Amino acid sequence: MGLSVSRLLSGLFGKKEMRILMVGLDAAGKTTILYKLKLGEIVTTIPTIGFNVETVEYKNISFTVWDVGGQDKIRPLWRHYFQNTQGIIFVVDSNDRERISEAREELQRMLNEDELRDALLLVFANKQDLPNAMNAAEITDKLGLHGLRQRTWYIQARIS
Template identity: 40%
Template sequence: MAFVMDWVYGALSFLGLYQKSAKILFLGLDNAGKTTLLHMLKDDRMAIHQPTIHPTMEELNIGNIKFRTFDLGGHTQARRVWQDYFTTVDAVVFLVDASAAWRFEESATELQSLLGSDELADVPFLILGNKVDIPEAVSDEELRFQLGLSGLTTGQDGGDLGGVRPIEVFMCSVKMRQGYGAGFNWLANYLS
């Protein structure tokens, strides 16, 4: 257990979340990798997970770190309760299976609905194009286009945006432990 806590402390420090408190929603369609990512962040383990049927919350408290994540599931019925969790949310991590082109339109519809929500108007959005290790995965540019984000993203440098809501796409492979660290590091710039 001490190893896991040391790893989590190190991971959160690396991800820029040290001494920060945040409520982060993990959203996206079913099978995008939300639960897998959450477990990778929690205890650095890769496992096969059943589809998320009920919303789950993971909270990590290590020293001055308080990191709460909510995995709300992505199947059609689960999406109906997403808005119940918008209150006092600090960030949204929206995962998309970058290898499932047949689901891009559905992902775009859900993402655009979230971006248009008054309750989330000032909330930073980290969009993770997951599963880039699969040959059918699209490029960063193609994913932006398919999700209707061309011209809307704010840059990966994490700088001051002068009141503009931070929105950015990072391509990743949760399975290969690649890419999402840079995304969370970017997101940490916009968490209080």
Template identity: 45%
Template sequence: CLGPWEAVEGSGPTHASGDAGVCVPTKGFNIKSVHSHGLKLNVWDIGGQRSIRPYWKKYLGSTDLLIYVIDSADQKRFEETGQELAELTEDENLTGVPLLVFANKQDLVTAAPAAEIAEGLSLHTYRDREWQIQACSALSGEGVQDGMNWISSQIVNRKK
């Protein structure tokens, strides 16, 4: 199980999962299988609405990798996003679980660069796990495959 694909509302995780041309905010959660590098990844796409966030932790058991998607252009919510991510990664089910942050909506002129987002989220303080921030645009697909490559390598390395 690839585990939760989490995001703060409106950041675009459903689209970033590879459904080109379709961008529908996740209401509740969706389960889908994604094939990458010969692996079948079971993805739990969990919505980011405030009303859903209290339920996130119910889906963390057996998580192999956490994907967190943020809206790179919504800089006023970076602090909120960072707090949510920090709280989420403190869960005992996620100890040592690799983290991929998709910095989505990089196609917008108002998007912050991935390095700035990593700093804002204090990713450098995550010493108990491998992590990667990947700039992407779910709309154009740019950067999504690079993130999937990282995911696949992490899953393969953890299974050894």
């Protein structure tokens, strides 16, 4: 009895863990966002070949964030990170109007994967400080987010 009560209480009040996959096209700002979340500051980054992984603590949740490179040659490897992923952070360069349709294709391809059917989606509309940046509403439209009827999703405009 004592063990089950303690297990129940730790489930309610204990530390929770979440596995997050952060992807997006190359140069969208994924690694910058990861280290801003982890360290609270902007760090100089280089293009990610492979992945970065960090644990970020927030309140009683421990997020393990996998930041995977976005170059076109690396994108087919994203699927190797899908298993047990509970949340997806899809980072979009809000200023990159030329590749927003490419970002949409990659996002839709990924969301069609069965392993990600229950994953929450957070779209980071990054680089909002640039003069020609698309706002969150425009990115929502161009990515077709309103068509995601069976998925919980959010969009967050941000500057990194």
